[in-house]
Amino acid sequence: MITHFAARAGDHNDRAMQASGMIAAELAARLGSAPVVIGSPEPALCTNWEEELAAARPALRAMAEHFDGLLRDGAFPVTALSRCAVALATLPVVARYRPDAVVVWFDAHADLNTPQSSTTGYLGGLAFSGPLGMWDSGLGQGLKPENAILCGARDIDPGEQPLIDDGVITLVGPGPDLAKRLRSAIAGRPVYVHLDCDVLEPGIVPTDYLVPGGLTLSELRSAALAIGESDLVGLEIGEFEAGEDANGLPVHPGPLLDALQPLLDTAVDLRAVP
Template sequence: MSKEIALTVFQARAGDHNDLAMPGAAAVGAMLAARLGLPASVIGRPEPALNSGWRSELDAALPALRALAEHHAAILRRGAVPLTAATRCAVSLAMLPVVASQRPDACVVWFDAHADFHTPHTSASGYLGGMVLAGACGLWDSGLGAGLAVGNVVLVGGRDIDPAEQALIDAGTLRLVTAGAGLADELRRAIAGRPVYLHLDCDVLEPGIVPTDYRCTGGLSLAELGAACAVVAEHELVGVEIAEFEHAWQAGGAPVSPAALLDALRPLLERLPAGA
């Protein structure tokens, strides 16, 4: 039986270093709407980036993030599949606790160059986006809930990982699937047949493919991302969120189309309308 797909575009600031991800999310959302023939709900409105510490960033983002959490919960309660074009990874602070509450069986597959498993006490940078998974897993209180089991997190493509995060990976607390020839098979083993909620931070890709805030060498190609998405598409899809696509390579630059990125996600996008 086909499931409803609920497309959402998040437009508020949430730990932004610059103003490029808000129009980036709008571009991703518009192209998803056109390709899938879906209406889009918009949460929040663009405001200038604060580019400040985690506390002030979180305080500024909380009203919009709480609205998104309520919206996300309503989608899952009615049995629909959320498809979200987000600005920054910090937006997931609102969505992951909802997924953990309503679909505790789901595996969160986190495509990202970073582990995002810091707390305010362990982060050297104070960057809100680097604390998302730790917050969702209850290691610090974001004010947006928690409940995600660490064992239900699978990191994919991480390579810019701090020592404290690497220690968790080495201890087997966090599972990391690294880029390389064996990625698809390793990812399939890591998911282990569970339903999947997928997060994509565009910096998991090799720098130069799409504009992102962080650029870390050793990333996935679009073909490798597509192959990984084909593995994810073998499983029940609980939801998909796309974050950190910037509108241009630099402020004032020409707009960049998300078409190539969404082409790589085709295995997932083709799976969504057929149900999971």
């Protein structure tokens, strides 16, 4: 049930590969099962999307194959990712087995660029658009736009904004009544959750991007409680980086997972069902 994607996937640095193991260990402690590890850390390349995807493809294909087995067997995947680009491998499998499910994409960014529209060439900026079939990653697609919900996004590129303005993709932006607005967007449908840690206000956890105006841990927990009212399909957590707090001590993922505990409780409950 717990998967740890340990490899690189468009990394700017090595810190998320280090921290994904911390997330996996904390998940294992809370859920009482050992993680299955996919891939192994390698030095970050910090290059264009095409080279990054080629380098990551063996590990991403292994991840897709692993996810296929999990969902084929009816398992509830809880996953510690390094970078959000791993969703290129996971979401097409989710869409194939659970076409009824919406993907709630918690992220400061929309990640709806394509290779043609991207101004940075960053693989992570293409992570949501690939499963939506906006470009061919070679790892599959199948996620319907009406089943895609951005939550907390606030740094949206010019090429992405029309998809939101035209109602192709639903945005639940940060601000008052976020949980209520998210509940309305989900509309009782099953949910698969992708969490990019930069959806949070900068400084709450270490992450690669710092975008002001993010969610608090309290708001994240309220959102998790709202999601928990629906049939939960799975959870993946990425973009948590190894770092130090103000006292120079390693930052622990415990507070982040405390906020997500309502979703982890669902995982425990599902495992207990005979």
